[in-house]
Amino acid sequence: MKSTTRDIVISAQQLTKKFGRFTAVDAISFDVYKGEIFGFLGANGAGKTTAMRMLSGLSAATSGRATVAGYDINTQPEQIKKTIGYMSQKFALYDDLKVWENIRLYAGIYGVPEKEIAPRTDRLLEQLGFENERNTMVKSLPLGWKQKLAFSVAIFHEPTVVFLDEPTGGVDPAARRNFWEMIYDAAARGITVFATTHYMDEAEYCDRVSIMVDGKIEALDSPVQLKQTYNARTMDEVFHQLARTSTRKAD
Amino acid sequence: MNQFLTFVQKEFYHIFRDRWTTIILLLLPVVMLILFGFMMTTEVKNTRVAIFDPSRDIATQGIINKFTTSEYFIVEGYIDHPREIEALFRKGRIGLVLVFSERFHENWMHTGEAQVQLIADGSDPNTASTLTMYATQLINAYRQESLDLPQTPLQLTPEIKLLYNPTLKGSYNFVPGVMGMILMLICAMMTSVSIAREKETGTMEVLLVSPMKSIQIIIAKVVPYFFISVINLTTVLVLSVFVLGMPVNGSLGLLIFISLIYIFVSLALGLLISSAVDRQMVALLISAMVLMLPVIMLSGMMFPVENLPGVLRWMSHVIPAKWYMIAVKKIMIEGLGFEAVAREFVILCSMAVLLITASVKRFKYRLE
Numbered sequence: 214m215k216s217t218t219r220d221i222v223i224s225a226q227q228l229t230k231k232f233g234r235f236t237a238v239d240a241i242s243f244d245v246y247k248g249e250i251f252g253f254l255g256a257n258g259a260g261k262t263t264a265m266r267m268l269s270g271l272s273a274a275t276s277g278r279a280t281v282a283g284y285d286i287n288t289q290p291e292q293i294k295k296t297i298g299y300m301s302q303k304f305a306l307y308d309d310l311k312v313w314e315n316i317r318l319y320a321g322i323y324g325v326p327e328k329e330i331a332p333r334t335d336r337l338l339e340q341l342g343f344e345n346e347r348n349t350m351v352k353s354l355p356l357g358w359k360q361k362l363a364f365s366v367a368i369f370h371e372p373t374v375v376f377l378d379e380p381t382g383g384v385d386p387a388a389r390r391n392f393w394e395m396i397y398d399a400a401a402r403g404i405t406v407f408a409t410t411h412y413m414d415e416a417e418y419c420d421r422v423s424i425m426v427d428g429k430i431e432a433l434d435s436p437v438q439l440k441q442t443y444n445a446r447t448m449d450e451v452f453h454q455l456a457r458t459s460t461r462k463a464d
Numbered sequence: 465m466n467q468f469l470t471f472v473q474k475e476f477y478h479i480f481r482d483r484w485t486t487i488i489l490l491l492l493p494v495v496m497l498i499l500f501g502f503m504m505t506t507e508v509k510n511t512r513v514a515i516f517d518p519s520r521d522i523a524t525q526g527i528i529n530k531f532t533t534s535e536y537f538i539v540e541g542y543i544d545h546p547r548e549i550e551a552l553f554r555k556g557r558i559g560l561v562l563v564f565s566e567r568f569h570e571n572w573m574h575t576g577e578a579q580v581q582l583i584a585d586g587s588d589p590n591t592a593s594t595l596t597m598y599a600t601q602l603i604n605a606y607r608q609e610s611l612d613l614p615q616t617p618l619q620l621t622p623e624i625k626l627l628y629n630p631t632l633k634g635s636y637n638f639v640p641g642v643m644g645m646i647l648m649l650i651c652a653m654m655t656s657v658s659i660a661r662e663k664e665t666g667t668m669e670v671l672l673v674s675p676m677k678s679i680q681i682i683i684a685k686v687v688p689y690f691f692i693s694v695i696n697l698t699t700v701l702v703l704s705v706f707v708l709g710m711p712v713n714g715s716l717g718l719l720i721f722i723s724l725i726y727i728f729v730s731l732a733l734g735l736l737i738s739s740a741v742d743r744q745m746v747a748l749l750i751s752a753m754v755l756m757l758p759v760i761m762l763s764g765m766m767f768p769v770e771n772l773p774g775v776l777r778w779m780s781h782v783i784p785a786k787w788y789m790i791a792v793k794k795i796m797i798e799g800l801g802f803e804a805v806a807r808e809f810v811i812l813c814s815m816a817v818l819l820i821t822a823s824v825k826r827f828k829y830r831l832e
Contacts (some may be wrong), residue, residue: 214802269673271669271672271673272675291675293674294673294674295675299669299670299672299673299674300670301670302666303665303666303667304666305666305667305669305670306667307474307478307664307665307667308665309477309478309481309482310474310477314474314477317470318471318474319674320673321466321467321469321471322467322470322471322674322676323468323674323675324670324675327466334633364828376673
């Protein structure tokens with residue numbers, strides 16, 4: 214598949230987050246390469262979200278260091294925010310805004326130059342086949358469409374990395390496959406994709422996968438390699454072998 | 465800057481696309497003012513009076529005439545037996561019964577003593593005491609007149625004059641109260657709910673990951689409600705002056721200035737609430753219970769602060785609406801200048817600074 218000699222976009226070393234005496238993320242280290250689709254797996258409460266919040270500049274690390282797009286998460290969170298995109302599991306679009314108004318809003322927030330917003334919006338709506346939905350309120354879109362729109366909005370400003378937090382929750386399998394095609398397109402354009410997911414069939418779509426158990430990264434490799442190492446037929450089996458060792462209660 | 469304006473525009477969309485919210489926001493002040501200004505008045509007019517008069521003499525007739533000519537009372541008629549009194553009250557037709565003793569005039573002239581009993585419906589104590597007070601005044605007035613003979617010894621007649629509100633209009637008390645209430649409601653409740661909504665739908669998370677600074681998000685959230693508050697302030701002032709006949713005896717500029725400070729305090733309170741809660745419903749309940757109830761109960765709008773029990777009187781000091789109402793009364797009704805409201809001004813300003821600092825700190829803390 215893709216070689217691992219390319220530019221490093223995300224790099225974490227001994228990254229740790231403690232809440233009081235509880236260690237949510239325990240000295241994790243990994244690198245993510247440009248244009249890669251990196252699956253960040255783990256049970257609920259394993260520390261995925263906390264790690265992602267640190268990488269996206271939302272939360273300060275207790276110790277260890279990490280860089281995103283060359284910026285240090287501890288000292289340059291503002292620069293990081295400008296170079297990343299983010300899509301949450303709730304497809305956080307505004308229901309009472311029209312499709313184009315949502316695009317316009319996020320483009321404005323991310324500082325896309327005024328002149329480029331209109332042509333890029335047109336192009337995007339055309340790619341999505343949403344030309345007729347330009348003036349539709351987002352609340353009347355089907356869930357799968359909302360999800361596609363949310364992802365498009367998250368990468369509208371051409372970020373270096375896009376963080377996807379459980380991006381396919383509640384969407385039917387056909388729409389999910391559709392959605393992954395969009396992710397491949399984005400990766401092909403050089404956008405690095407960092408995604409957490411619950412669905413193990415989705416893990417198969419990733420270039421590389423890390424599996425977190427109790428705050429630590431227990432496994433990190435391509436899906437093919439992982440299945441060989443753990444002598445499993447599916448990623449689901451790999452995940453269960455690892456998750457069985459967990460002592461932490463899901464939250 | 466462009467980023468900021470886009471965001472403010474979005475906030476306005478949220479408000480105006482929700483048609484009911486818009487209607488409520490803009491009509492609420494009108495409805496409240498009319499309700500409080502016209503209906504919830506403590507003045508008692510046209511109360512029906514029944515009379516039990518076994519004497520039927522010149523003195524009782526004189527007193528009854530006083531009632532007949534008074535604008536507060538309408539003499540409904542005579543009853544034949546005291547037994548009828550309770551039935552009359554139960555029917556709710558009458559508000560007061562006047563019971564004279566037998567041989568009223570004769571007793572008065574010979575012994576100097578005659579008895580008249582006032583019976584009122586105590587289930588509404590405020591009305592009852594107001595009614596008996598009016599009635600006592602009428603009876604006293606009659607006594608004064610009939611005693612006002614040449615041989616009468618020296619008399620002392622106190623003449624009462626109520627400054628600033630000579631006709632005891634209820635609206636003089638309620639309008640400042642309604643202003644305090646409306647502004648608090650719009651600013652605090654709407655701000656806290658709109659931020660809680662972003663948290664609930666997950667859009668707040670996306671905003672926090674975005675390059676927008678948290679202070680920009682806060683200000684952009686607050687701007688639309690500030691505008692709506694200014695519109696409401698205008699509506700309330702125009703209505704109270706032209707419909708309720710409230711005077712603006714002091715400087716209008718000063719009144720607006722102190723109102724703007726109060727709006728800031730209310731907005732800051734809304735921000736503080738929203739920094740603590742994640743759900744719209746909770747934000748709504750907290751705004752209603754923690755803000756509205758004290759504003760109504762403890763600010764002096766309904767009950768005089770002086771009459772509150774010790775602990776509550778203490779609590780009333782931390783209620784911004786109380787200080788705002790005092791200032792508004794001083795400016796609108798008493799027509800006083802800045803020196804007179806300096807204390808209220810300083811208190812409101814300190815509250816604003818304190819609350820804004822606290823909520824911005826909390827908001828940042830939440831990002832951790």
